[in-house]
Amino acid sequence: MAARYAYVGDDPAAIAAAATVLEHRASDLAANASSASGELPRLREAWTVGSAGDRAYAVATRLSAHLDTIAPGLRAGSDALAEYREELVLGRARVDQLNSAHRVIAPLESLVRSFGDWIDDSRSAAYDRAVTELRVAASTTGYGSLWEIEGNYRAVTQRITSACEVCQAALRRSRTAVQGRAPGRSSFAGMLPMGLQTGPLIDGFISRGLLPPEAASMTADELLTYLKDHPDVARTLVDNNPGRGQPGSVEAFLHSLGQPTVSAPGTDIAALQREQTSALFHTLTPQEQAVVGMLFPSEVGNLSGASFVARDAANYVNAVVARDDQAGVVADLEKKMADLRSMGPFPGVPASLIATYESQLADARALLGTYDRLVAEPDRQIVVFDAARGAFAEVSGTIGPTTRNVGVICPGTTTNMGTILGNVDTYSWFVDEAVPGQLAMITWMGGGLPQSIVPEAMSDSYSRDLGPLLAGFSKDVRLETAALTGGSTAHLTVAGHSYGGAVVGIAETYGLDADRVMHVESPGMGNDVTSTSDYRPVNPDVRRYSMTAPSDPIALVQGADVLGYGHGGDPDQMAGVTRLATGNYKVAPPLQAPARTAESSPITPTRGRTCFRSSPAALSRCGRPIR
Amino acid sequence: MPTEYQVDVRATRATGASLARLAEPADSAAGEIGGLQISSGSGVSVADELAAFASVWADDLRAVGASFEYLGTAVAAAGTAYEGTDAAAAAAYARLPLRRTAI
Numbered sequence: 001m002a003a004r005y006a007y008v009g010d011d012p013a014a015i016a017a018a019a020t021v022l023e024h025r026a027s028d029l030a031a032n033a034s035s036a037s038g039e040l041p042r043l044r045e046a047w048t049v050g051s052a053g054d055r056a057y058a059v060a061t062r063l064s065a066h067l068d069t070i071a072p073g074l075r076a077g078s079d080a081l082a083e084y085r086e087e088l089v090l091g092r093a094r095v096d097q098l099n100s101a102h103r104v105i106a107p108l109e110s111l112v113r114s115f116g117d118w119i120d121d122s123r124s125a126a127y128d129r130a131v132t133e134l135r136v137a138a139s140t141t142g143y144g145s146l147w148e149i150e151g152n153y154r155a156v157t158q159r160i161t162s163a164c165e166v167c168q169a170a171l172r173r174s175r176t177a178v179q180g181r182a183p184g185r186s187s188f189a190g191m192l193p194m195g196l197q198t199g200p201l202i203d204g205f206i207s208r209g210l211l212p213p214e215a216a217s218m219t220a221d222e223l224l225t226y227l228k229d230h231p232d233v234a235r236t237l238v239d240n241n242p243g244r245g246q247p248g249s250v251e252a253f254l255h256s257l258g259q260p261t262v263s264a265p266g267t268d269i270a271a272l273q274r275e276q277t278s279a280l281f282h283t284l285t286p287q288e289q290a291v292v293g294m295l296f297p298s299e300v301g302n303l304s305g306a307s308f309v310a311r312d313a314a315n316y317v318n319a320v321v322a323r324d325d326q327a328g329v330v331a332d333l334e335k336k337m338a339d340l341r342s343m344g345p346f347p348g349v350p351a352s353l354i355a356t357y358e359s360q361l362a363d364a365r366a367l368l369g370t371y372d373r374l375v376a377e378p379d380r381q382i383v384v385f386d387a388a389r390g391a392f393a394e395v396s397g398t399i400g401p402t403t404r405n406v407g408v409i410c411p412g413t414t415t416n417m418g419t420i421l422g423n424v425d426t427y428s429w430f431v432d433e434a435v436p437g438q439l440a441m442i443t444w445m446g447g448g449l450p451q452s453i454v455p456e457a458m459s460d461s462y463s464r465d466l467g468p469l470l471a472g473f474s475k476d477v478r479l480e481t482a483a484l485t486g487g488s489t490a491h492l493t494v495a496g497h498s499y500g501g502a503v504v505g506i507a508e509t510y511g512l513d514a515d516r517v518m519h520v521e522s523p524g525m526g527n528d529v530t531s532t533s534d535y536r537p538v539n540p541d542v543r544r545y546s547m548t549a550p551s552d553p554i555a556l557v558q559g560a561d562v563l564g565y566g567h568g569g570d571p572d573q574m575a576g577v578t579r580l581a582t583g584n585y586k587v588a589p590p591l592q593a594p595a596r597t598a599e600s601s602p603i604t605p606t607r608g609r610t611c612f613r614s615s616p617a618a619l620s621r622c623g624r625p626i627r
Numbered sequence: 628m629p630t631e632y633q634v635d636v637r638a639t640r641a642t643g644a645s646l647a648r649l650a651e652p653a654d655s656a657a658g659e660i661g662g663l664q665i666s667s668g669s670g671v672s673v674a675d676e677l678a679a680f681a682s683v684w685a686d687d688l689r690a691v692g693a694s695f696e697y698l699g700t701a702v703a704a705a706g707t708a709y710e711g712t713d714a715a716a717a718a719a720y721a722r723l724p725l726r727r728t729a730i
Contacts, residue, residue, distance in 0.1 A: 035645075043702065
């Protein structure tokens with residue numbers, strides 16, 4: 001017979017095992033710290049004069065100091081788990097007691113109640129007997145009624161919930177004390193002079209004049225700051241390509257990626273290289289990954305399979321150079337404008353020319369504004385960046401052990417490098433709305449998008465350029481998510497808004513890797529796509545969704561497809577696609593005015609719109625289907 | 628470049644080896660702590676926070692292990708390099724009179 005009350009909280013045995021592991025390891029590492037501090041004077045005595053000796057001693061001192069903090073950090077976790085376990089054991093004993101009491105009290109109380117409110121004389125003896133038995137049972141069990149048992153169970157639940165929260169807080173405190181900027185990563189590596197682990201690479205760059213001598217003793221963060229302040233040095237790194245390097249080194253590996261390879265027929269070289277690259281980067285510490293990215297920004301910034309830490313660091317350097325270039329463009333245009341204005345309004349300078357320059361200047365300033373923000377905000381995670389192609393992708397939130405869902409969204413017409421950060425701000429709201437740590441969003445613009453509805457957005461050329469890139473990127477995200485979550489169970493959703501839907505559709509014909517695909521105000525499922533059987537999904541169980549606001553003019557072109565114009569089948573009508581509700585209101589709440597369908601039409605997801613509110617739900621697999 | 632060095636080559640090599648040996652406990656702890664996980668049975672659970680805790684500390688310990696290994700190897704290699712440099716200098720010195728004689 002099933003117990004009335006379930007146990008609350010985790011299995012105490014599992015918690016005890018985890019606490020024991022942490023306690024044992026804390027003891028081992030305390031001994032290790034003691035040995036390390038014992039080696040320090042010996043190192044100094046053995047090597048009293050010499051710059052290499054000074055450097056080794058400095059590193060050893062820093063290592064030893066950090067080691068001293070590890071045992072207390074692990075013990076804090078162990079102690080928290082041990083206290084939580086005690087509550088769990090007590091709680092389970094109490095729940096057992098409550099179940100036992102319930103088994104006794106429930107039938108007796110039921111019997112007493114069965115007599116009703118009025119007891120006639122013929123039944124009073126039986127009633128008295130029942131009441132007596134209930135009182136005896138209450139005395140034996142310690143619980144007078146089911147109500148009292150229920151109240152005690154609630155108290156047990158509350159107590160264990162509190163203990164769980166206390167334990168979580170202690171674990172979080174211990175973790176955040178050592179956590180670095182990257183999710184799931186320690187900050188320790190970033191505190192070491194990078195010469196410790198990437199010494200040969202750094203030394204080689206210094207000897208070739210690509211880095212200044214002081215780079216030898218910089219941390220990864222210090223090098224990043226240095227490159228920000230020295231765009232000329234950043235440019236030399238961007239212009240440099242990986243050489244042959246030492247056999248087995250990262251540089252040699254990066255160099256090999258550009259070389260022709262011989263392989264068996266049918267080998268998916270891209271997939272193979274992606275996996276090899278990911279495996280290589282994830283054997284490095286995050287600091288090393290970042291350093292490799294900074295040293296080879298052109299190679300690593302968009303390298304399939306490279307860790308996102310490395311791509312982000314590389315793209316920071318790329319952005320520093322792009323900002324420097326763009327500042328020059330803006331300065332040139334400003335000078336031209338100033339020269340034209342100084343000539344005065346005479347017939348030689350047509351107004352249309354001035355207007356053209358003004359428009360160019362506004363665009364150039366918008367672009368510079370984006371680059372300024374990227375450089376000024378180093379905590380952004382830029383995993384795709386190419387100023388020449390207008391390619392960009394940024395992660396909002398973090399991909400880490402607690403991640404349950406990762407969303408990739410491709411925006412639509414009129415989005416460009418000058419405006420993309422607005423999209424990032426918008427989509428990061430999804431992350432804010434989700435349970436903390438469980439959703440990460442990636443705003444992806446793998447290249448130029450149409451800048452006008454007619455004629456550019458009618459053409460399939462942009463989607464045909466970007467689709468294969470998105471398919472490849474989805475595989476990068478899958479691989480990286482698996483690496484950062486420890487063999488991921490996180491779901492991957494790829495969404496396209498407006499023209500982005502056409503891009504997603506074409507990507508599906510190239511083998512998109514997704515668990516869910518979402519079309520938002522999408523013009524179609526991809527040029528030439530008439531059914532989902534035209535797709536080559538990596539995951540055969542992929543679920544597809546579509547949401548289109550009522551009377552959105554996009555509906556006029558959904559399903560239109562003539563040669564290179566139009567974008568294939570209508571996502572709202574296609575078999576195998578679940579249509580989701582957008583709601584009818586442009587703004588929600590407050591729902592003060594009736595929605596005008598025309599207002600819903602642009603539907604660029606804006607906070608507060610009902611369609612926008614459906615999106616996080618769909619990203620978390622609980623959208624409300626229309627049909 | 629510095630022009631003065633004072634190093635006990637043998638002691639340096641020994642210290643390097645000792646430092647490198649400190650990598651093993653850190654690596655081993657990283658492996659075990661990185662594998663810590665409990666199943667999240669009910670809504671009340673520390674599973675997610677424990678996973679995040681284990682991930683960060685395992686990464687920290689991996690970095691510590693890699694640092695000790697690299698430092699120890701580098702220190703030992705430096706000791707050997709000093710020895711080699713001294714031997715090369717001695718050999719070069721020994722050859723000098725012969726060249727002069729030849730001239």
